[in-house]
Amino acid sequence: MSAGPAMVVSASRRRIDPDPSFTRAFAELAPRLPGSDRQEIAALRARSLARFTELGIPTQRDEAWKFTPVGRIVNRPHAADVPAEPPLERILPHLLGGPKARRLVFVNGRLVPQWSHVGGLPEGAAIESLTRALERRTEAVAARLARDDGRSFTALNAALAASGAWIELAPGVVLSDPVQLLFVTVPGASAPMSHPRVVLRLGSGAALTLLESHVGLEPGPALTNLVLEGELGEGASLAHDRLLLQADEAALIGKVELVLGARARYDQTTVALGGSLLRSESEVSIEGEGVECRLAGLAVPRAGEHVDTLVRVHHRAPASHSDQLFKSVVEERGHHAFAGKIFVHRGAQRTNAYQKNDNLLLAEDGEVDSKPELEIYADDVKCSHGATCGELDPSALFYLRARGIDATTARGLLIWAFASELLDRLGDRTARAAARRALAARLPTGALVDEHEDAA
């Protein structure tokens, strides 16, 4: 017997064929996708779909998807470009960043112009919807879409991306007011899918606060497949607040991939508070000295929800600092998977890299998988990683109860205390408030802990 067939078998187990509906949706949608009037874009999209079909949907044999049966959740018929017109009052609570924020609002992957505004930008700043960017800078966008990272969902995104944005700040441009990208999902009857592509380019010394919100307005199957990529130039600074607030049954698969130049500062805080599957991948490549990179995340899965966080930080230059803090509160039938890896590449001396994953497992039928890893090819480095998984501290619970606070409230307070540390990392005040509301709504003592914040 030859080795050939065996290899085919094991390789095939790492992927399954995509549901035919993806190809059907593409065939139907292709003529209407932004950029389709340009032959090279149309061809690029067709190639991307073929690449997606070839790569397939990963199974749990694929190391990067070890903890998540993604096929079971997303490999089903979805419809692209499903119109929906939610009333403004459902949207208002999700408009973040204060009165001067600029924003693009998408509903089921369609730009809603009347809720979007990006006017009054200083010279050297561009915020364009993907559609507009494809008209104005076709080659640059095409180059982005053509990039093949060997990941099937990136290829699918390239094939079908109709929403998203191109955000570019020339050197030295500082936007003092936040930019919000709000992706709204209204499932309706048709299991809509959308594939936002966001490109961020910050020139040296540029600064931006980006609020990325994903909001599901009602329960029902839906898929958001996001790719957010870009570069921070020397000394550029990006505060990136991410609120993943999908509704029940909806899935979000997102990848953030950024390259950081010398002395850049990147602060990412991801709050995952709703959705049947929230898969959040971050890949950060530090390519200069003196970078400060902080990645943080909070997940509170319950009732069959599955949050999967995958982080890769590459130190490719000396003397930079990265710090990861990811926490989860897992309630009944919730599942949190965390896989984080720090790579310190050859020559990246004097790297400081930390990673911590703390999980609060509150139910016996909840599940936590944690896989922190280090890969170090330099000798003069300070690195540490660690993961914890535990219940609420009984002596803290006793202390609170011994002062007259009932057990439920005491538990709620301790859970809040554990989780709120992460909310405090959100850079924008309104994002913090929205995350607090969303978290309070998930905890038994919601109202009470809200008041806690007011008092503090």
Place this chain on the structure above:
Amino acid sequence: MLEIRDLHVAVEGRPILKGLSLRILPGEVHAIMGPNGSGKSTLAHVLAGREGYEVTSGSVTFGDEDLLALEPEERARAGLFLAMQYPVEIPGVANMYFLRQALNAVRKARGQDEIPAAEFMRRIREQARLLGIGEELLKRDLNTGFSGGEKKRNEILQMAMLEPRLAILDETDSGLDIDALKTVADGVNRLRSPERAFLVITHYQRLLDYIVPDIVHVMADGRIQRSGGPELARELEERGYEAVLGGRLAA
């Protein structure tokens, strides 16, 4: 007020309290002294309702209630307070917020309304001032990063705010400097009243110079071995447990 009858308590199957009886009347201050490991904190924890202690026999009544049948929060609401030997640090829960929650829970049980915010602030500032606790400490997270002495003062602050009927102080004096000892003792003395009782656990005669007890008990091997007036504490200080208890002290 408190009646403990022949209490036997085991921890992980090992007997710690072995037939302890104690009766405290309103207005009284009792002191318990005893060697390390004799079961003093165990008694305090069992009275406050901490998990992990198995009452194998005996009874405790508090007022007219079966204390051992109550949850810890019910005991606190009934007017029992334990100033802990090792107060727990709870990051993320603000000291002042916590105290307001606790006070309102206790008030509710007494049939009182929630304390108005302004009155709460006035009272807590007043008590904090008397106990030498800075405003900054009130704003910090509960006991988090507090020094040993600050934790003990914070316990007394909670006691002063909650106004219990029976306060158990488990080595509140240990770790305090001389001035702080005086401040804390003054805090306790301010609360002394004909309706309120105290059970003061200590290793040192010094505290009892400030908080003069009505009755001093010597505890050893899970039982009260001897009781007497304040002079018993002085005798212990001078002669040590071995001499005072003689053959009753288990090796």
